[in-house]
Amino acid sequence: MRIIIAASLIFLFWFVLSGHTELLMILLGIASTLLTAFLSRRMNVIDHESYPFHLGLRLLRYYVFLGKEILIANIDVVKRIIKPGSTISPQVFELPATQKTDLSKVIYANSITLTPGTVTLALEGEKVIVHALSKEGAMDLQTGRMAGKVPDPEEFH
Numbered sequence: 001m002r003i004i005i006a007a008s009l010i011f012l013f014w015f016v017l018s019g020h021t022e023l024l025m026i027l028l029g030i031a032s033t034l035l036t037a038f039l040s041r042r043m044n045v046i047d048h049e050s051y052p053f054h055l056g057l058r059l060l061r062y063y064v065f066l067g068k069e070i071l072i073a074n075i076d077v078v079k080r081i082i083k084p085g086s087t088i089s090p091q092v093f094e095l096p097a098t099q100k101t102d103l104s105k106v107i108y109a110n111s112i113t114l115t116p117g118t119v120t121l122a123l124e125g126e127k128v129i130v131h132a133l134s135k136e137g138a139m140d141l142q143t144g145r146m147a148g149k150v151p152d153p154e155e156f157h
Contacts, residue, residue: 007037058151065149066111073116073137080117080134091138092121095128095147104152111146
C-alpha cells in the first residue's frame with residue numbers, strides 16, 4: 001500500500017510541476033513514475049520513516065506553522081539589517097532535542113535552519129546546538145514552542 005501512495009504522490013508532484021496535459025507526456029510521466037516506484041521498492045528505500053503517511057495531517061499543520069515562522073523571521077531579519085544601530089547580537093546555545101525518533105529530531109533541526117536568523121550547527125544525541133542572529137531569536141527557540149509542534153511518529157503507534 002505504501003508503494004501505491006508513494007507512486008501516486010510522485011505522479012501528482014510531476015503533473016503539478018510539469019503542467020503537461022498532452023497524452024504522450026502524461027503516459028511518459030506515468031511510465032517514469034512506475035519505474036521510480038519499481039526501483040524504490042526493489043532498493044527497499046520506502047519504509048515507515050522515509051515518509052510517515054500516518055502523520056500526513058499533522059505534518060501539513062506543522063508545515064503551515066513553519067511557513068508562518070519563516071515569514072515572521074524573514075521580516076525580523078530584514079528589519080535588523082535595515083535598522084540603523086545594529087540590533088544584531090549573535091548567540092550560540094544548546095537546546096534539548098526531546099523528540100523520540102531520529103526523524104523528528106532531524107525535522108526539528110532542519111526547521112531551525114530553515115527559519116531565517118537561526119542555523120543548526122550540530123545535532124548530537126539529545127541536544128541541538130544553534131546559532132541565532134539575535135537574543136530574541138534565541139529566546140523564542142528556548143521557549144520550546146517549535147520543538148513542541150514537531151510531529152513525532154512514536155505518538156501514533
